[in-house]
Amino acid sequence: MSSTSDTAPSVTVLLGDFLERFAPDEAASAREKSITLAELIDALDERAFGLGILILALPCAVPFLYGIPQIVALPMLALAAQLAMGREHPWLPDTLGRRKVAVGGLKTVVRRAHSTLGILEKLTAPRLTALTDGVGARIVGALMLIPAGSILLPFPLTNTTPGIGVGIAAVGLLERDGLLVLLGLAIGLVWVFLLVFFGAEAISAAKDFLLTRLSS
Template sequence: MKEENGALTDVVAELERAAGDGEVEVGHLIDALDERGYGPALAVLPLIELTPLGGIPGVPTLLALTLAIIVIRLLMGYDHFWAPDWLRRRKLSSERVKKSLEWLKPISHRIDAKLHERLSRFAGPAARKAAAIVILGLLLIVPPLEVVPFATSGPMIVIAVFGLGLLYRDGLLMLLGFIGSVAAVGAGIWGFTASGG
């Protein structure tokens, strides 16, 4: 498996190639991410929720489920991703996936230009495990938040921050992820309560 220091732009391009034409199975996208490790998966998949694809009902929950399986594998110490066949066979429109990735390209260029390794002790194995536990907690609140417009974006942004922290070995981002997780949970509870859920 490649080191988790590949440029985010390269990861987006790899997913674009994997999307193909017509329809793409979730399994093909997972396999494309598997080549690059946990950091890129935890950075890119949550960002997809912020694209037009994330506005489709059920997609945030599908992303949350996929991410949860990946994070559990991370906690268990596996090098490679795994997903059940029913999830791998789930199909998405290639055109919609490509449009979402196209939307991400300028963002990925800016991120690549700004982020780098720093405070790496906060991005080490212990921080990685702690982040995985926090991410699982955030993913649990995504499905119920789907009833509140845009509410799933908060947890997904925080998960993406953790993913970028792992991708670039950026301890500052990891610390921001821990702080942001508290804010995301608070905002999610408030939004869910305010909507009458």
């Protein structure tokens, strides 16, 4: 049986070709060109949800990158929610669709992620495909809302690891690899659980400390 990678472009090729449509590298204005998120989403093909979520997750997965993650977090949530609802093609409301991103910035992020994505591609194979279609994909979309929601929070440690988890799950959707989807979801969900747990512990400890100080 041939794998998906035998019949479809690899994720890295798919990303590069897709962004090349908007600003070819040889164009003098490529670095300055911006596109709206609506234009980005409208140009996606039948692999729209996986590719769209991956494009939006990649900037969030880069450590110490600020600005772009805050722009793409809400659209990522919107795509995950629509995947959970079973929509065939993603759509963004005007308030999110009008947001602009620099094509040059996205290309830079893709280049930085190229080696990591290449390693993931070598490990992928069509398996547990029930998680990448139909009801399984809807459940995946619903679970993606949790790590994607974490990226919205303007606190340390809430962006990078959840972004990595969502990105891995998106590659799994593109390659029809349910095992990779599970790995990505596990990374994102466990990290958010740890943030909530230790955050609650820290708040409780701070509260006890203040009460002790006030009563002394």
